Amino acid sequence: MIKIPLSESQKNKIENIYWDWICKYHIEKLIETIKNDKTMRELVLNGTKDLKAAIKKFLLSDYSELEIIKERxxxxxxxxxxxxxxxxxxxxxxxxNYRNSQAAKIVNILGMTVCPYCNQNHINVVYEKENKVRFWGDLDHFYDKSTYPELVVCLYNMIPVCKVCNQLKSSQKGKLVNPYNCKVKSNIKFRTEFDEKVDLDYLQGKSQNFHITIDKYEATEEDLEEIKLFDLENRYKQLKQNAQEIIIKSRAYDSLYQNQLKKEFELDDEEIMSYIFGYTDNHLNRVLSKFNLDIMNEFINND
Ligand SMILES: [Zn+2]
Known part of the structure; x- marks a missing residue:
């Protein structure tokens, strides 16, 4: 649902951390292991001669290269x-070893504190004494590790996620878009809808006679798969209180009040909206950020 955008500098940093870790502790044994395994050797070398360079390329394959390798x-x-x-x-x-020693550093550089699949749960990176970081989230193998053990340690096949999503995904194999693939837009959109009481009061924030749904009008096949796989509709259904608060805020914070706040706290248009309604630009460091934004758009546009 939420994409993980990588700036050039983030990409360099995480790939350097990863490759340093390989070179410092694992490269010799890795070369030996791959040399002695025909399947792995052919997969990694893929016609080239320099095994070390081929290993680096293989382990740092991006989402599109991973797809090609998966097909192979x-x-x-x-x-x-x-x-x-x-x-x-x-x-x-x-x-x-990667999970225990490197994952927290990578997640830190990516600036992720929230699961990209659900945007509901935190991925916990815990800071300890002496600048040590510990990773308490899960890593989802985009191509699952039991079917594709060859890819178990490829950097962009390991997606930092929450435990709930990791559990839901592990048992199923749907066609999803790798969160590192920012070229494909997610069209999942939350909105509210009348329930059977058809109570107009809910549009004023005065009742909870409505339900939360996901707009599937523009959803792609992959979006629908994601909604089903991560049980998103059920997991968001219960957030009526949150939606009601947003509806009330969309009425309470009129442009006059917003202007006062902007002046007082020296905020620009975008900042004031994100503070009032509780969302961030890429949604990866605020839970329910995507939900809050969608419901806000539903109600401020109706004004
Ligand atoms: Zn999740």
Missing amino acids: IDKIRESNASLKKSTKDFLFARYV
Whole structure:
């Protein structure tokens, strides 16, 4: 639902952290493991000769390269080839190590505190003494690790998410868009709707006789899959109180009042709206940011 935009500087930083970690602790064993596993060797080398450079390219594959590699793995599976158990064990152990030692640093640089799939739960990065950071969120393998163990430690295949979403996604294999792919827009949009009482008071913020729904008018196949997979409709249905508050605010903060606040706190137009209604630009560091924005747009446009 929420995309993870990467600036050039963020991209360089996270890739440097990741590759330093590989080079410092794992590269020799990694080269040896890949050399000795035919499936992995062919997949990583892909016609090139320099194994170390090929490993770097493979591990740092972006979302579109990952898709191509995934298709190659699907083809490999048709001939029943798979990884050696020792290769699998080695890669999975590197993943656990990455999670425990590197994930928090990466999430920190990405500036993410909220799950990109649901925008409801925090991804907890805990700061401890001596500048140590610990990662208490989950990492979702965009291409799941049991079907695609080859990709278990590829940087952009590991999406920082909340525990609920990770659990919901692990059991199902839907066609989703990788959150790192910012070229494909998400068209998921929350809105309110009359319930069976058809109570006009709700439009004034005076009742909770309405329900929350997701507008599917412009939703793509992938959006619909995401709504279903993460049970978004049910998970947002309960937020009537939040929606009612937004409706009241859209009436209470008229332009006169907004202008006063802007002057007093030296805020611009966008800042004042995001403070009143509780959203941030990319939604990745405020829970319910997307929901708050959508409901706000529904009601301020009706004025
Ligand atoms: Zn989530």
